Amino acid sequence: MEVYLESIKTAFLIFPFLAFLITIPYLLFEYHKYGSVPLIRSSIIYTFILYLLAAYFLVILPLPSKEEVLTMPTKVPQLIPFNFIGDFIEAFREMNGFNFFKEPIVYTTLFNIAITLPFGIYLRYYFKKKWYTTLIYTFLLSLYFELTQFTGLYGLYPKAYRLFDVDDLIINTLGGLIGYLITPLVTIFLPNRDEIDKISYRRGKNVSFYRRFLAFLIDIFVFATLLFVILTITRFDSSIIPLFITVTIYYLILPTLTKITIGKYIVKIKLSSNSKYKHLSIFIRQFILYFILIFSPIIIINYSDYIHGLIILFYIIILIYAYFEIILKFFGRKKPLFYERLTKTENVSTISYEENEPSQDSKNMLKYKKEEEEDENRN
Numbered sequence: 001m002e003v004y005l006e007s008i009k010t011a012f013l014i015f016p017f018l019a020f021l022i023t024i025p026y027l028l029f030e031y032h033k034y035g036s037v038p039l040i041r042s043s044i045i046y047t048f049i050l051y052l053l054a055a056y057f058l059v060i061l062p063l064p065s066k067e068e069v070l071t072m073p074t075k076v077p078q079l080i081p082f083n084f085i086g087d088f089i090e091a092f093r094e095m096n097g098f099n100f101f102k103e104p105i106v107y108t109t110l111f112n113i114a115i116t117l118p119f120g121i122y123l124r125y126y127f128k129k130k131w132y133t134t135l136i137y138t139f140l141l142s143l144y145f146e147l148t149q150f151t152g153l154y155g156l157y158p159k160a161y162r163l164f165d166v167d168d169l170i171i172n173t174l175g176g177l178i179g180y181l182i183t184p185l186v187t188i189f190l191p192n193r194d195e196i197d198k199i200s201y202r203r204g205k206n207v208s209f210y211r212r213f214l215a216f217l218i219d220i221f222v223f224a225t226l227l228f229v230i231l232t233i234t235r236f237d238s239s240i241i242p243l244f245i246t247v248t249i250y251y252l253i254l255p256t257l258t259k260i261t262i263g264k265y266i267v268k269i270k271l272s273s274n275s276k277y278k279h280l281s282i283f284i285r286q287f288i289l290y291f292i293l294i295f296s297p298i299i300i301i302n303y304s305d306y307i308h309g310l311i312i313l314f315y316i317i318i319l320i321y322a323y324f325e326i327i328l329k330f331f332g333r334k335k336p337l338f339y340e341r342l343t344k345t346e347n348v349s350t351i352s353y354e355e356n357e358p359s360q361d362s363k364n365m366l367k368y369k370k371e372e373e374e375d376e377n378r379n
Contacts, residue, residue, distance in 0.1 A: 035204020035351035120179025138176025218263030
């Protein structure tokens with residue numbers, strides 16, 4: 001039991017680093033598909049990843065040294081199916097009462113059921129798999145675990161340090177099926193997948209500050225890449241001119257013509273204007289945001305000796321006010337930012353119902369569409 005607890009403890013220690021690595025890709029996927037990231041969905045996804053990590057460590061840990069493996073007798077694969085049943089019966093005859101569960105064949109069998117039982121629950125509850133699909137996926141997961149052991153951790157060890165057992169495949173698969181069967185009991189107090197998708201869709205109709213900020217980070221990365229290319233293929237003495245060209249192309253011309261940038265496209269938002277001159281208002285918005293607020297400080301720093309002190313002071317006051325509004329927006333202020341109010345522009349969601357509800361059958365989709373229409377009429 002102590003070995004099992006150490007494996008689980010190791011999974012919990014490594015999980016934060018793994019979660020850090022997958023967070024950005026996960027956010028990109030969620031915002032692109034649903035337009036929002038509800039806590040309930042994130043909890044399910046991250047606990048599923050934690051479970052898979054723990055299951056994997058339970059299979060491979062503890063890791064022996066290569067010297068220890070060389071001294072071990074060669075593990076001959078156990079390929080006779082249901083061999084564990086005879087061992088089970090023999091243990092039952094020899095042991096009475098609670099001592100029966102102390103037998104290795106008993107607790108290892110229960111362990112092999114328990115290790116894939118959550119897998120069956122996740123597959124049915126969140127991924128909405130049928131029982132036969134769950135059976136196949138659980139078998140493949142178990143086969144992966146067994147091959148990991150059979151190959152000596154993919155060849156890192158000179159030979160297998162754990163036994164490949166066909167009975168483990170059978171018992172693991174049974175565990176996944178049991179998990180599938182008990183899912184309604186385990187998840188009785190949780191919203192189903194359709195309800196989670198519905199929540200995601202409704203929230204995705206609004207453009208949150210965090211969604212916009214993620215688009216901003218993506219655009220900065222694309223912009224930096226484009227700037228690097230321009231700097232590489234040109235021979236300007238100063239980087240100011242390539243910077244000016246790149247900002248003009250990416251942040252002015254592209255969104256003015258298409259209403260989107262690459263970052264906005266990925267998180268499914270676009271620029272919209274209530275002005276009569278829509279393209280002009282978007283152009284002015286982008287000019288204020290990127291030429292005045294974001295990239296002008298670079299010019300000020302490089303050419304501060306040639307710019308009047310009062311102009312710099314006035315510019316700093318504008319920056320302070322702009323960043324103050326951005327901070328308020330971060331903490332939930334609903335009022336548009338000043339450059340959006342000035343140009344009558346806003347970021348709107350491009351998420352559509354059909355794109356956001358792939359798990360819904362046609363009956364549920366009609367039901368939810370009707371609810372949406374009723375909500376809009378009430379508002």
